[in-house]
Amino acid sequence: MSSIPKIVILGAGYGGVLTSLRLQKELNYNEADVTLVNKHDYHYITTHLHMPAAGTDNPENSRVNISKLIDEFKIDFVKSTVVQIRPQDRKVILEDGTLSYDYLVIGLGGEPETFGIPGLAEHAMNIRSINSVRLIREHIEYQFARFKREPSRTDYLTFIIGGAGFTGIEFIGELADRIPELCKQFDVDPQLVKIYNVEAAPTALPGFDPELVQYAMEVLKNKGVTFRIGTAIKECTPDGVIVGDGEEIKSQTVIWTGGVRGNRLIEEAGFETMRGRVKVDEFLRVPGHENIYILGDNSLVFNPEGRPYPPTAQIAMQQGVVCANNLVSSIRNQPLKNFVFSNKGSVASLGKGEAIGLAFGRKYKGRVASWLKKLIDIRYLFIIGGIPLVLKKGKFL
Amino acid sequence: MSSIPKIVILGAGYGGVLTSLRLQKELNYNEADVTLVNKHDYHYITTHLHMPAAGTDNPENSRVNISKLIDEFKIDFVKSTVVQIRPQDRKVILEDGTLSYDYLVIGLGGEPETFGIPGLAEHAMNIRSINSVRLIREHIEYQFARFKREPSRTDYLTFIIGGAGFTGIEFIGELADRIPELCKQFDVDPQLVKIYNVEAAPTALPGFDPELVQYAMEVLKNKGVTFRIGTAIKECTPDGVIVGDGEEIKSQTVIWTGGVRGNRLIEEAGFETMRGRVKVDEFLRVPGHENIYILGDNSLVFNPEGRPYPPTAQIAMQQGVVCANNLVSSIRNQPLKNFVFSNKGSVASLGKGEAIGLAFGRKYKGRVASWLKKLIDIRYLFIIGGIPLVLKKGKFL
Incomplete structure (x- = not known):
């Protein structure tokens, strides 16, 4: 021994x-x-x-x-x-x-962390592993294909992201970039696609610099994202989510990034x-x-x-x-x-060529912040490999 | 006027x-x-x-x-x-x-044509339009992604094709070629994937030359396809199909090519x-x-x-x-x-580099038949465009 x-x-x-x-x-x-x-x-x-x-x-x-x-x-x-x-x-x-x-x-x-919200564990997907993100990707593409066979089901084209922390915001930035490609691929009118970001806290990216948060929200709104900030998800069902005062948002795709x-x-x-x-x-x-x-x-x-x-x-x-x-x-x-x-410091990407960040005691946004994000990613790859x-x-x- | x-x-x-x-x-x-x-x-x-x-x-x-x-x-x-x-x-x-x-x-x-088989219209997909085949493709990929999140659900990896006519056989040839790629992409053990071809008639490709039918079945069996010829689908359910004497084949993917x-x-x-x-x-x-x-x-x-x-x-x-x-x-x-x-004449493809055909009073199989198929496709493109x-x-x- x-x-x-x-x-x-x-x-x-x-x-x-x-x-x-x-x-x-x-x-x-x-x-x-x-x-x-x-x-x-x-x-x-x-x-x-x-x-x-x-x-x-x-x-x-x-x-x-x-x-x-x-x-x-x-x-x-x-x-x-x-x-x-x-x-x-x-x-x-x-x-x-x-x-x-x-x-x-x-x-x-x-x-x-689902905070005990009913249905989230059963009906929402999470961004947390290779297998879980493959599921999200395939699920999203599948909704476009389903819609083309059942054109009355616009809920197939509604995507709800719960949580406006780093993961939620970064995912939304990418999704908003992907939607036009998917619309082209599946012959879908982009006007029919809705992305909702539902966050219970009074602001997106809680704790982050308010000016940068404002910038991020403008960038994402311009890409077609609807923010429902200060709005809690009360329940997640097979048909969508119930928010705030009982309003239902119909969707077949709920992605929960609200906590760990x-x-x-x-x-x-x-x-x-x-x-x-x-x-x-x-x-x-x-x-x-x-x-x-x-x-x-x-x-x-x-x-x-x-x-x-x-x-x-x-x-x-x-x-x-x-x-x-x-x-x-x-x-x-x-x-x-x-x-x-x-x-x-930290940098949040907002899709292609857009990001916000705080580093070296400074604020960054737009293309420079996006480069900073790439540098951080490259640095990590260098450290480990x-x-x-x-x-x-x-x-x- | x-x-x-x-x-x-x-x-x-x-x-x-x-x-x-x-x-x-x-x-x-x-x-x-x-x-x-x-x-x-x-x-x-x-x-x-x-x-x-x-x-x-x-x-x-x-x-x-x-x-x-x-x-x-x-x-x-x-x-x-x-x-x-x-x-x-x-x-x-x-x-x-x-x-x-x-x-x-x-x-x-x-x-x-569903021949009144219960559940086929509701639960089976068909190969008949761009939109319908996009759905099949996305549906299949989605099953692989779902399986990785619920590894006990091997029914996600079982694919049932109803009908062994031209469409069914040609689709199976392609699907059998695609499975290894999907297994690689999603880290899935190919042994877990099953393709069933269920046909009520006493033979695949009814009316076609028996020697060529035999060849086609051998090619597809070697690619891992299980044939259930002379076996009728009695019912299609959300969980799979009931065949012949009441046996259930569990599957989330049924593609019906049995008739028009x-x-x-x-x-x-x-x-x-x-x-x-x-x-x-x-x-x-x-x-x-x-x-x-x-x-x-x-x-x-x-x-x-x-x-x-x-x-x-x-x-x-x-x-x-x-x-x-x-x-x-x-x-x-x-x-x-x-x-x-x-x-x-007519040629049925069996996947990459494999086909069977009857044309100019002759039988063709293997690579030559596969070229013939390509020529027919090219001829058609030429005629229309x-x-x-x-x-x-x-x-x-």
């Missing part, structure tokens, strides 16, 4: 991949036994999924085979689905096996959670479990004003770097590093 | 287009006033629709704008849907107007019909209506042995030529010409 510590990383999202890459670089030969577990044999670029969801890009450009990212001589990869996390036994139950660990990194990603909560496996593991998330300690560990780290959507990190940072790719990546550092330090009995989020990955996947940018 | 005779042609299918093209060539200036009415502003190449239905070709390659075919200085084109034919008033009621005629040519195409009957408008016009078809006289006219011609799926023409010819593109085209000749002769008070079908159309649409062949 080997006596070297076993590190198990659950999930190959932003946090899990960055942890893996850093460990593979920092650990010496035989210093630890690292296993990465993921449901798919690929990593996907969640921040890019709004494009394949709308059909403005191929899903292949949003995923990278894990074998291209990690060095399988240094890190074992197991393609499996996690069924249960058992901290008391230091074990993870997979659908087809069991893994023991000394250190566990949980980067499993979250689940859609922690993964149910986290609660089931017995950790203390808030909306399924664990308030991790300054080293990103679960309180009371010095050998378990949580990254990304399942972790809660508070800013100096005491408010939680929203879950983004940016924070998950930074967490991955600190997590890997702390794992290596633990093994070497060196002091751990505090996690401090360094906000590099170097120049070869930039050349392979960066074409689409 | 003009006193020149008015010719109205209903439908721009094989028969209507050939009639129009010949009239446009033969008629002298101001000899007649010709109007072509069609639901769409394009003609579609029905014999090619199995490809866009399976997704092995773009629907654009199966249609030609009518404005590219007819000379609108010589023939008026009306894009409208026929609602009623009133022989007693010499009028045609359109959804948005009325047309009077002196001579009427009916080439409206048929409707699927005449258009309901023909019966409603008060003509005597058999399965919606009119047994036309030797000049292709409706008995008792010397000024009404019927071509294609709505006409019945008997061979010397007293059996009706099956409705094909080939016979409709030949009818169009004779119909135009007889219209011109009527106007000029010249004797009419009898219609005699000259069978040039000359070299420019061959160059534009012939690329796909």
Whole structure:
């Protein structure tokens, strides 16, 4: 039996991949036994999924085979689905096996938060994986084909996006670009197509710079989007949604981007959670479990004003770097590093050639912001896969 | 008021287009006033629709704008849907107007014959128009996307084709070619996909050369198709089909190619019909209506042995030529010409590089038959649109 510590990383999202890459670089030969577990044999670029969801890009450009990212001589990869996390036994139950660990990194990603709105879980789609965005894309195209056979059913051509956060707004920007192409392809009058964005909060992109939000809404309105801001979805049915004061918007396509909560496996593991998330300690560990780290959507990190940072790719990546550092330090009995989020800014795309952003203490909009978005995407590809990955996947940018 | 005779042609299918093209060539200036009415502003190449239905070709390659075919200085084109034919008033009621005629040519195409099988009209799709094949294509892709989100639902990956006539067999050939591509695109194990061909008759391609039928079935079986020949579909449900002795085949995709009957408008016009078809006289006219011609799926023409010819593109085209000749002769008070079908043979494609055919008194199979099929398609493009159309649409062949 080997006596070297076993590190198990659950999930190959932003946090899990960055942890893996850093460990593979920092650990010496035989210093630890690292296993990465993921449901798919690929990593996907969640921040890019709004494009394949709308059909403005191929899903292949949003995923990278894990074998291209990690060095399988240094890190074992197991393609499996996690069924249960058992901290008391230091074990993870997979659908087809069991893994023991000394250190566990949980980067499993979250689940859609439906806030108990009836019917959303059953009838709405989500932008959260390659499979889920393929479904959205095919579903949308299918509605155009159905409409041509039942021209009285204009609800086939009504698309409702619940939530006006980053994902919702970015998806709407792409969808508004795609609609004219679909209308041409299926001989549909573009006037018949409706895109609704329904958001319960009093503004789109809550918390973002109001001037930029205003700009974004103008851009999207000019592309034909109808905003219903400050309007809650009361219910989602097979026929559409009921909003605000009982008004029904008929639609066969509801895409819910209204929120993310922690993964149910986290609660089931017995950790203390808030909306399924664990308030991790300054080293990103679960309180009371010095050998378990949580990254990304399942972790809660508070800013100096005491408010939680929203879950983004940016924070998950930074967490991955600190997590890997702390794992290596633990093994070497060196002091751990505090996690401090360094906000590099954020950019939301609004379709082809349009975006808004805050970065380097400045506001950006239009074409410049759109370039900034591309730079961020290229930077990420470079970080995880170097120049070869930039050349392979960066074409689409 | 003009006193020149008015010719109205209903439908721009094989028969209507050939009639129009010949009239446009033969008629002298101001000899007649010709109007072509069609639901769409394009003609579609029905014999090619199995490809866009399976997704092995773009629907654009199966249609030609009518404005590219007819000379609108010589023939008026009306894009409208026929609602009623009133022989007693010499009028045609359109959804948005009325047309009077002196001579009427009916080439409206048929409707699927469901033989009263419960559920077929509601739950099965048909290969009969650009819109219907777009629906099939999108529907099939959608099933793959749905399966990835609900992997227990293997019925999403089961495709049932009812009918093993030319359309059914040609579609199956294409679908079997498309499945591996779709499996790759959606990360689906090809072993999970099932294609069933259910045919009530004791053989596939009834009436065709048995040796060639045997060959076709071997080719398709090798591509993974399961034949259920001599098995009737008893019922089509939202969950699949019930066949033969009550066995259920679960599927979300049933495509019915089992038969064609005449258009309901023909019966409603008060003509005597058999399965919606009119047994036309030797000049292709409706008995008792010397000024009404019927071509294609709505006409019945008997061979010397007293059996009706099956409705094909080939016979409709030949009818169009004779119909135009007889219209011109009527106007000029010249004797009419009898219609005699000259069978040039037929070829059924079985997917890429495979086909079977009978032509020039010989049997063909494999690659040679597949070339023959391409030649027939090119010949048709040439007849209706000359070299420019061959160059534009012939690329796909």
